[in-house]
Amino acid sequence: MSTETMAKRWSSVMMDNYGLPPIALMAGQGSRVIDADGAEYLDFIAGIAVSSLGHRHPAVVEAVSRQVNTLTHTSNLFLHEPGLALAERLVELVDQPGARVYFTNDGTEANECALKIARLHGGKSGRSTVVSTDNSFHGRTLGSLSITGNPAKRLPFEPLPGPVTFVPYGDVEALARVVDRSVSAVFLEPTQGEGGIVPAPPGYLAAARRICDEAGALLVIDEVQSGIGRTGRWFASLGPDRDSVRPDLLTLAKGLGGGLPIGACIGFGEAGELLTPGSHGSTFGGNPVSCAAALAVLDTIAEQNLLEHVRVVGARLFAGLAAIDDPLIAEIRGSGLWLGVVLVEDRAGAVEKAAAARGLLVNAVKPSVVRLAPPLIVTPIEVDDALAILTEAVHEVSRAGSK
Numbered sequence: 296m297s298t299e300t301m302a303k304r305w306s307s308v309m310m311d312n313y314g315l316p317p318i319a320l321m322a323g324q325g326s327r328v329i330d331a332d333g334a335e336y337l338d339f340i341a342g343i344a345v346s347s348l349g350h351r352h353p354a355v356v357e358a359v360s361r362q363v364n365t366l367t368h369t370s371n372l373f374l375h376e377p378g379l380a381l382a383e384r385l386v387e388l389v390d391q392p393g394a395r396v397y398f399t400n401d402g403t404e405a406n407e408c409a410l411k412i413a414r415l416h417g418g419k420s421g422r423s424t425v426v427s428t429d430n431s432f433h434g435r436t437l438g439s440l441s442i443t444g445n446p447a448k449r450l451p452f453e454p455l456p457g458p459v460t461f462v463p464y465g466d467v468e469a470l471a472r473v474v475d476r477s478v479s480a481v482f483l484e485p486t487q488g489e490g491g492i493v494p495a496p497p498g499y500l501a502a503a504r505r506i507c508d509e510a511g512a513l514l515v516i517d518e519v520q521s522g523i524g525r526t527g528r529w530f531a532s533l534g535p536d537r538d539s540v541r542p543d544l545l546t547l548a549k550g551l552g553g554g555l556p557i558g559a560c561i562g563f564g565e566a567g568e569l570l571t572p573g574s575h576g577s578t579f580g581g582n583p584v585s586c587a588a589a590l591a592v593l594d595t596i597a598e599q600n601l602l603e604h605v606r607v608v609g610a611r612l613f614a615g616l617a618a619i620d621d622p623l624i625a626e627i628r629g630s631g632l633w634l635g636v637v638l639v640e641d642r643a644g645a646v647e648k649a650a651a652a653r654g655l656l657v658n659a660v661k662p663s664v665v666r667l668a669p670p671l672i673v674t675p676i677e678v679d680d681a682l683a684i685l686t687e688a689v690h691e692v693s694r695a696g697s698k
């Protein structure tokens with residue numbers, strides 16, 4: 296079936312919340328996908344930073360197949376081994392003994408869990424305000440939407456849970472001004488993903504930690520997009536350097552399951568002790584199949600030294616992008632395999648289209664920002680191929696604009 300035929304049928308049965316996607320994907324292998332018309336693409340968006348090991352990675356295929364064929368679902372009424380092993384692995388990776396894990400199906404639910412824990416934390420001391428940042432993205436359910444700093448996404452759905460106070464991202468003084476004893480939690484992304492790959496200024500997360508400690512507020516770090524190797528470390532906010540911070544709650548999803556739906560809310564210290572029997576739950580969250588996939592992802596990243604690989608090929612991609620000589624490009628932002636090409640005009644959609652026409656999938660995350668988030672297994676040759684295509688695409692859009 297052609298893309299055109301699919302598009303017609305799609306439009307008549309699907310709600311229009313996504314608009315009509317222009318490409319129908321049929322199959323994938325590694326960093327490549329094929330569309331319904333037989334065209335092949337280098338996939339530099341990876342299902343929005345989700346397909347961390349690319350498509351059809353043998354470790355994921357094997358783990359998922361084995362688990363489906365052993366025990367697909369248990370609900371939360373029973374213990375199961377993949378969930379147990381995954382929770383233990385995550386606690387080991389965050390390197391905080393005593394950390395506790397709650398599994399979800401996606402990022403929104405991970406933040407929803409953090410919001411409920413913030414309510415429990417606040418309930419004990421009469422605090423209810425949550426602080427979030429302008430231009431942030433934390434999800435689409437009413438709770439996670441209420442802390443998403445994008446008025447266009449939020450306003451049609453008001454009234455939303457609250458109170459929520461928004462402050463400019465990266466501004467320590469603004470944060471210090473609003474975080475007082477009325478605040479239960481502060482939600483921060485280490486780098487704003489949907490906001491256009493906007494890294495926090497050095498020292499911002501550490502300052503947020505101090506500010507939260509002084510006020511007794513929980514610090515929630517949303518690593519739904521940045522976590523699990525995307526930036527060349529397990530977590531963007533947990534590492535050896537001075538930007539490292541110990542959150543009270545860490546939320547994960549996207550890359551964790553390598554394409555299978557799974558998220559997690561990890562609680563550190565007291566924040567991990569606040570949920571009590573019956574206070575929260577999910578029928579599918581942390582199901583054995585998604586947990587088996589996530590374990591395969593974590594094992595593969597570790598065994599194949601992919602964090603180092605991400606740093607090396609990420610630097611190559613960054614350097615190649617920075618070398619594109621075109622007045623349309625303002626700057627390159629981000630780290631690891633998570634980069635934003637910032638344009639001087641709102642032409643990212645045109646660049647996305649021009650790149651796709653040449654066989655490269657990227658994403659106009661903002662009208663003026665093109666996002667690149669290839670699979671963590673992308674090779675240097677694929678990076679070079681993508682750079683060649685993107686260079687042509689940028690030049691073409693640039694020329695068309697200056698006519």
Ligand SMILES: *Cc1c(COP(=O)(O)O)cnc(C)c1O
Pocket residue numbers: 401402403404406432433434435484488489517518519520521548549
């Ligand atoms: C994508 C994203 C979410 C929402 O995750 P879903 O899986 O789409 O629900 C939350 N926070 C951040 C930082 C994200 O990038």
